[in-house]
Amino acid sequence: VQLQASGGGLVQAGGSLRLSCTASGRTFDSYTMGWFRQAPGKEREFVAAINWNGGSIGYSDSVKGRFTITRDNPKNTVYLQMNSLKPEDTAVYYCARNKRRYSLVVFTPSQEYDDWGQGTLVTVSS
DSSP: OOEEEEOOEEEETTOOEEEEEEEOSSOGGGEEEEEEEEOTTSOOEEEEEEOTTSSOEEEOTTTTTTEEEEEEGGGTEEEEEEOSOOGGGOEEEEEEEEEEESOSSOOOSGGGEEEEOOOEEEEEEO
């Protein structure tokens, strides 16, 4: 599967952005999808994930209450709505597809994901 992330940009602190990740192929709707981010000089970290039917969702503590992950299976797209952005949210954001199909839970380790998009840069100015 190929994943295409978009929607990044420059925004002031307190602002909002919506990231999109569109997948090619016909098996998108059976996989958990996740968003990760990597800031300069830091390791890639989990941000959010949503299982195949939206019944299970997880967030990192750092974004909980500010970010919302959703998916539109007919459109093969997963979204990350980011509100109340902070300078520490500055990073390259990646979408990724989990290894397992029809999972009832979400997974946070990056090793659980085997297909990655190219990333989209989010810069939050103070």
